Amino acid sequence: MMNNASKYRFVCTLTFGDIYGQIxxxxxxxxxxxxxxxxxxxxxxPIYALVCVGLILVLSLPFLLFAFVTTLINHIEFSEVDAIAxxxxxxxxxxxxxxxxxxxx
Numbered sequence: 331m332m333n334n335a336s337k338y339r340f341v342c343t344l345t346f347g348d349i350y351g352q353i354x355x356x357x358x359x360x361x362x363x364x365x366x367x368x369x370x371x372x373x374x375x376p377i378y379a380l381v382c383v384g385l386i387l388v389l390s391l392p393f394l395l396f397a398f399v400t401t402l403i404n405h406i407e408f409s410e411v412d413a414i415a416x417x418x419x420x421x422x423x424x425x426x427x428x429x430x431x432x433x434x435x
Contacts, residue, residue: 344405352397359390
């Protein structure tokens with residue numbers, strides 16, 4: 331049973347560009363909540379300002395976490411590896427050939 335697990339390779343292809351838009355949208359939400367808080371502070375309602383920022387943060391964090399996790403799961407791949415290719419990659423990972431030093435002329 332353990333032998334079958336070595337026939338697959340785990341690959342994560344997630345890059346920063348995949349989550350960049352999500353981060354930008356969440357930063358916009360944060361800045362809008364802070365702008366709302368500053369407006370409410372100016373209206374002499376500091377309690378409402380703190381409640382507004384806290385409510386926006388608490389309500390937006392689960393959506394951000396859901397977006398990150400689903401994006402990560404969509405970029406996880408299990409690819410099948412041939413037996414010969416798997417042995418070659420294992421042999422190459424265990425041996426560390428030394429490269430000869432090169433002189434600069």
